[in-house]
Amino acid sequence: MNTCLATDAVFQSYGRCCASERFFEDFYQCFIRRSDAVRTLFANTDMAEVRQTTGATMARCVDAGHRHHQGGILTRNPERGG
Template sequence: MNNTDLVFQSYGRCCRTEQFFVDFYDFFMASSEAIRKRFADTDMAAQRHLLRHGVMQIILVARGMSDRKLRDLGESHNRKNYDIQPEWYDLWEEALLKTVRMHDPEYSPELRQAWKEVLKPGIDLIRGAY
């Protein structure tokens, strides 16, 4: 199985419970006060739902799908809009990998590496639009 298949299946296991997204935002917001502040006025139930699709978009783009939706995310997150600092994406990735480790019973160091490789082009695209 290639990396995108491994990650696609891992994400399926993670998405079985909404708690995955609750835990992700707990980790992500705990990683920096500045990040926590960005979500102070956010409807987190809606945000969890949006993130579920956002991560899926990254995986689908790694599998060859059009990156149009990720380019829209690059636009919304750039300096003119949410003004998301490029260095915050490393914290985002760390929080996601930590949450996968917590929720996927088939987690392994190899699977972590597969996730990193699959996430990279999507994260680079969104961060690169800054």
């Protein structure tokens, strides 16, 4: 699969995941159930904030990769820590 097709597939796949309001909630429930150590690490964590942050970060990464392979220009933005 060429790189452009792969990034399109990732973009579309992530879009399908985000169509479910429970995607990140289900992901973290499964993740935390897998290990007592992970459960302990997340014991006193605001999971709503974690899900929101994860979603925003994933969206940025997927969008940046998609734009890059569609001919967009990625630049560093010092105001955003980039």
